[in-house]
Amino acid sequence: MARKPLDFDQLNENVKKVQYAVRGELYLRASELQKEGKKIIFTNVGNPHALGQKPLTFPRQVVALCQAPFLLDDPNVGLLFPADAIARAKHYLSLAPGGLGAYSDSRGIPGIRKEVADFIQRRDGYPSDPELIYLTDGASKGVMQMLNAIIRNERDGILVPVPQYPLYSAAISLFGGSLVPYYLEEEANWGLDFVNIRQTVAEARSKGITVRAMVIINPGNPTGQCLSEENIKELLQFCYHENLALLADEVYQQNIYQDERPFISARKVLFDMGPPLSKEVQLVSFHTVSKGFWGECGQRGGYFEMTNLPPKTVDEIYKVASIALSPNVPGQIFMGVMVNPPKPGDISYLKFAAESKSILESMRRRARMMTDGFNSCRNVMCNFTEGAMYSFPQIRLPPRAIEAAKRAGKVPDVFYCLKLLEATGISTVPGSGFGQKEGVFHLRTTILPAEEDFPAIMSSFKKFNDSFMEQYESYSRM
Numbered sequence: 001m002a003r004k005p006l007d008f009d010q011l012n013e014n015v016k017k018v019q020y021a022v023r024g025e026l027y028l029r030a031s032e033l034q035k036e037g038k039k040i041i042f043t044n045v046g047n048p049h050a051l052g053q054k055p056l057t058f059p060r061q062v063v064a065l066c067q068a069p070f071l072l073d074d075p076n077v078g079l080l081f082p083a084d085a086i087a088r089a090k091h092y093l094s095l096a097p098g099g100l101g102a103y104s105d106s107r108g109i110p111g112i113r114k115e116v117a118d119f120i121q122r123r124d125g126y127p128s129d130p131e132l133i134y135l136t137d138g139a140s141k142g143v144m145q146m147l148n149a150i151i152r153n154e155r156d157g158i159l160v161p162v163p164q165y166p167l168y169s170a171a172i173s174l175f176g177g178s179l180v181p182y183y184l185e186e187e188a189n190w191g192l193d194f195v196n197i198r199q200t201v202a203e204a205r206s207k208g209i210t211v212r213a214m215v216i217i218n219p220g221n222p223t224g225q226c227l228s229e230e231n232i233k234e235l236l237q238f239c240y241h242e243n244l245a246l247l248a249d250e251v252y253q254q255n256i257y258q259d260e261r262p263f264i265s266a267r268k269v270l271f272d273m274g275p276p277l278s279k280e281v282q283l284v285s286f287h288t289v290s291k292g293f294w295g296e297c298g299q300r301g302g303y304f305e306m307t308n309l310p311p312k313t314v315d316e317i318y319k320v321a322s323i324a325l326s327p328n329v330p331g332q333i334f335m336g337v338m339v340n341p342p343k344p345g346d347i348s349y350l351k352f353a354a355e356s357k358s359i360l361e362s363m364r365r366r367a368r369m370m371t372d373g374f375n376s377c378r379n380v381m382c383n384f385t386e387g388a389m390y391s392f393p394q395i396r397l398p399p400r401a402i403e404a405a406k407r408a409g410k411v412p413d414v415f416y417c418l419k420l421l422e423a424t425g426i427s428t429v430p431g432s433g434f435g436q437k438e439g440v441f442h443l444r445t446t447i448l449p450a451e452e453d454f455p456a457i458m459s460s461f462k463k464f465n466d467s468f469m470e471q472y473e474s475y476s477r478m
Contacts, residue, residue, distance in 0.1 A: 017173040019166065019433075026417050030427035040421075041457060043445040044429045046221070046389040048295030051448040056294060056355050058085060058348045059337040063330055065089035066100055082347045092333050100333070103326035107318060108135025108303070112336040116303050119339035124268035132306045132314065135327045135335060138297075139251045139288040142304035144171050146247060146284050149317055150213050151177035157209040159201070159244065162435035163392065163442070165221045169435070180204045180211055181435055186394065189383050190225040194234060201242060213245040214238075216266065219252040219387025222434050222444040224367075226261040226386045232269040236281055245282040251302075252388040254292030257364040261386060267307060283307040289334045291389065293359040301331030301338070363389070366447040366454060373458030378469045389448060392431070395441045395465075401472040413441040419468060424460045 003010050027044050034040045042050065049055065061081050064071075066089050071077050077086060095111035096104060107113065113130040120128035136142040147158065147168075154176050160168045162181040172179045182197045184190040201211050216235060218227045227235075239246045248266040256263055267285055271278050289301035306314060342349040367385040374382035374393040382393035397405075397412050405415035413430035420443075421427055431442025449457055 014174050014176050018170045019173070024429075024433060025414065026421060026427060026429060029418060030421055030425075033421070033425070038425055040425045040427055041449055041453075042427045043449060044427045046291065046446050046448065047297050048291075048389075048448050049297065051446070052450045053295050053359065053448065054355075055296070056352065058082075058342055058352045059294070059296070059334055061085040061348075062088045062092070062337055063333050066092050066096075066333055067330065069093055069099060084342060084347045088337070092336060096329060100329045102329070104329055104332065106322040106324070106326060108133070108327055109329070109332050109336075112332050113303075115336050115340045116305075120267070120305060124265055124271065126268070126271045128305065132309070134304055134306075134317070134321060135332050136302045136304060137300040137327050137331060138290055139249070139286040139302040139304070140167055141300075141327075142284075142286050142302055143167060143247070143249065144174075145317065145320060146304065147171045147177070148175050149313075149320065150245065151175040154178060155208055155210055157204050157211040158247075159197070159211060159214040161215065161217060161220070163222050163431060163444075164215070164435055165217060165249070166433060168215055178204075178209050180209060183437060184220070184223060184225075186383065186440075189386075190220055190223040190392075192227075192231055192234070194238060197238065211242070211244065213247055215247045215249065217249040218266070219255060219263065221249075221252065221388050222390045222392045222429075222431075222442075224383070224385035224388045224390050224392060226256060226258070226263065228261050229264050229269055232264065232266055233273065236266065236270050236273060236277055240277050240281050245284065248283060248285045250285055251288045251291045253287065254294075254360070255363065255389055256387045257367040258384070258386050263387070267305070270307065280308065282309055284309075289331065289338050292338075293356045293363075294334075294338055295359075296334055299331045299334045300328055301333075301335040303335060362451050363447060366449075366451055367391075369451075369454050369458065370445070370447050373454075373462065377462050377465045380465060385447060389446050390444050391447060392434075392442050392444050394431075395443060397441050398469065398472040401468070404472070413443060416441070416468070417443050420461070420464055423464045426457065426461060 030040045030042065062085050065081060065086065093099065095109050113133045113135060116133050117128035117130040157178040157180040158172050159180045159182055162183050169179050180200060182200045185193050204211050246266060250265060253263040265285065266283060270281055270283060285305045287303055289299055290297040342352045370391045371382050371384045374380050374391060379396040380393050382391055385391050395413065395416055397416060402412045405412040408415055411432045413432050417428050417430045428443045428445045434444060436442055
């Protein structure tokens with residue numbers, strides 16, 4: 001019988017190579033246990049609202065009015081919605097004459113791209129061109145668009161930090177390129193070692209790989225570190241000398257939990273450095289409404305900004321964006337409100353500022369509680385979560401635990417995380433899903449569970465971990 005086109009063995013091999021641990025074996029097992037009635041704490045994905053974070057009021061009011069514009073004609077609308085939300089909804093509807101049900105420009109609504117450009121100028125101190133800003137369905141779609149444009153064949157390599165967010169390894173596999181991992185140094189708080197990075201590039205080139213771009217994730221996912229200005233300068237100089245495009249994943253720029261290293265964009269550092277770098281280094285920066293104190297993951301709002309890309313390249317990227325016709329329009333409006341929030345003196349400002357501050361201050365406390373909680377556990381070591389939404393503790397597994405994992409046909413940290421899930425209901429992601437040095441094991445968990453639940457969660461983890469270590473270390477001593 002003839003094989004059919006969509007039989008498994010007939011599929012595109014690049015599709016079969018894709019691995020995405022965040023929704024992998026642990027997540028699937030957690031979903032099964034949930035169906036069986038077990039209480040599961042899903043800390044595997046940076047999905048704030050799913051773990052109880054409340055939506056900010058003002059953006060929801062604006063989008064609600066845009067989704068149901070007939071409310072604006074109701075004489076009582078002012079009793080339910082503040083005047084500034086009503087005015088903002090009318091503003092966005094004027095930018096989208098067909099309303100939220102109509103396609104927009106494939107690059108996004110021009111007026112909202114202008115709001116993004118104004119935000120970037122306020123943040124960095126340098127003008128931004130709305131024509132070089134594309135709105136996307138979350139930052140992930142933008143990352144995939146750019147990787148698709150950069151990767152020509154399997155000999156094209158992309159430098160990706162390891163541990164890394166699996167979007168990058170998955171997309172590089174899907175587009176048929178080669179991932180070139182550069183390892184972050186855990187002992188130096190997940191810092192960059194450019195001696196090793198240069199060796200990595202040289203080794204890749206010796207194997208016939210053309211290294212074409214470098215990814216940075218700042219603040220880090222899953223590692224939670226914040227890059228200093230000096231780090232970013234060194235990165236940009238490296239990209240300039242090695243002729244690499246820089247893809248700057250900056251989606252966690254609002255999530256900063258210490259004062260020593262505030263977020264600074266790669267774009268600002270590039271322009272501060274001046275020519276020739278500021279005129280030569282090709283940079284694409286990504287942002288989203290899914291993270292920060294917004295956490296609007298399901299709305300799928302994002303953007304990317306292109307710096308120093310030739311006009312013909314921009315035209316080609318526009319052509320590819322046009323295939324999808326339009327990014328989703330409600331997500332674009334969320335992005336507009338994020339980059340142009342209520343200002344002092346606006347009716348909604350005090351409430352918006354209080355809600356935002358409350359969320360960020362709670363995240364800062366949770367980052368500290370989680371780090372301290374992990375470091376109180378036997379054979380667990382965790383760097384402080386300086387930014388983003390995750391802790392990435394190292395789990396020092398006893399040799400007998402590693403042997404037991406092999407007998408079970410599991411990677412050791414997958415074995416540990418499955419045992420943790422079964423015992424406590426805490427769903428994490430094993431470090432092997434992000435990449436890690438040989439013989440070193442981690443897990444990633446978000447800091448997003450409700451603050452009042454943290455003592456019980458960390459107590460449950462500690463009880464499990466210490467029992468696990470006792471079991472396998474005692475067995476080792478027998």
